[in-house]
Amino acid sequence: MKSERVLRSLPFVVMAAVALIDLLAGPRLGFLPLLTLGPTFASVSGSIRRTALVGVIALALCIPLASYNRLLLTPQNNLTIATIIAITAASMLAGHLRIRRERELANVRLVAEAAQRVLLRPVPRKAGDLRIALSYTSAAAEARIGGDLYEVVTTPYGVRLLIGDVQGKGLEAVETAAWVLGAFREAAYDEADLPGVAERLETSLDRHLGGERFVTAIIAEVADGEISLLNCGHPPPLLIGRDGRARLVEPEEEGVPLGLASLGPPLPKPHRVPFGEGDRILFYTDGVIEARDEAGTFYPLMERAHLLEVADPQGALDELRSDLLDHIGGPLLDDAAMLLVRRQST
Secondary structure (H helix, E strand, O other): OOOHHHHHHHHHHHHHHHHHHHHHOOOOOHHHHHHHHHHHHHHHHHHHHHHHHHHHHHHHHHHHHHHHHHOOHHHHHHHHHHHHHHHHHHHHHHHHHHHOOOOOHHHHHHHHHHHHHHHHOOOEEEEOOOOEEEEEEEEOOOOOOOOOEEEOOOOEOOOEEEEEEEOOOOHHHHHHHHHHHHHHHHHOOOOOOOOHHHHHHHHHHHHHOOOOOOOOEEEEEEEEEEEEEEOOOOOOOOEEEOOEEEEEEEOOOOOOEEEOHHOOOOOOOOOOEEOOOOOOEEEHHHHHHHEEOOOOOEEEEEEEEHHHOOOHHHHHHHHHHHHEEEEOOOOOOOOOOEEEEEEOOO
C-alpha cells in the first residue's frame, strides 16, 4: 500500500533532510539531535532489525557532520550521540511491543474468521422451486470481525430463511451469532410457525446474553404463492416482481430486535406477501445500505434493483456486489451479507 511505502521511507527522508539543513545552517543552530527522528519513525512500521539499522545510519551521519562542524568529541556532540543510541534502543523496544501486539491481533482475527466460516456454512443453491444466491463481503482489514449471519433450511413446513446482524463486533458477536444459528437450525424443524421459531431464538438469547445486546433479524418462510416475513428490527427486504417493479417490504407491525423482547412489545405477527414464479426477494444487512461513497452518500439500493433482473441469481448478486464496491471506491467498513431468492417454475 502507498501509505506503508511512505512510512518505510520516512525515516531516511527525515534524516537526509536533517543532514542537508545542518550542512546549510552550520554549527550555530545544532540540528544533529533531530537525527533521532529516524529510529523513532522506523519503530512505527519497521522491524526491530530495521530500526537498529536506521539508528546506525543516524550515528553514521552524526559523526562526519559533527566533524565537519568541528564539534566532534565535544560534550554537546557526545550528548547527541548518547541520545541517538538511547532513542534507538527505546524505539527497538517499542517496535518489539508493537509487532507482538500486531501478531496477537492477527491471531485473534484469524480465530474469529475461522469461527465465522464454520458457522456460516454454504447455503443450498436450490431448494424446491427456489434458486438461492449468496454474497458475503467481509469488512476492511482495519475493522474487527462482524456478526452478520444467514441460513437456509428445508423443513417439513417449507423452506425457511434467516438473515441477521448481531450488535457489536469481534469474538463476542461471533459467539452470539453461533447461539442464534444453532437455535434457528433446531427451531426451524420443530416449530410449526414463524412466531414459534422467533420465540425459541428469543429464549436462547435471553439465556445466553447479558445486558442489552441484541440481534436484528428477518425470519422467512416460503409457501405456495407467498412468502411470510417476521421482521425483528432488521432492514426490510427488497421484493422485485417478474415485471421488474421493486419495493421494500415494510413490516405491518414494528418489531424489536431479538434479545430485547422484555423491553418492548411482543413479537410481531408474520407479514405475508405474494411471491410467485419469476419473483425475487433480496435480504441484506445494514452494511449494504449504510455503505457510503467519498461524498458520504449512502448506497442507493432501490436505484440498483434493476441489476437483479439477470436470470441467474448468483450472477445478479455478483453484479450488485460489484456495483456496491464501485460505489464506495474502497473496502467496506462493515460486513455486508446479501441473500437473493428467486422463484422459478418447477
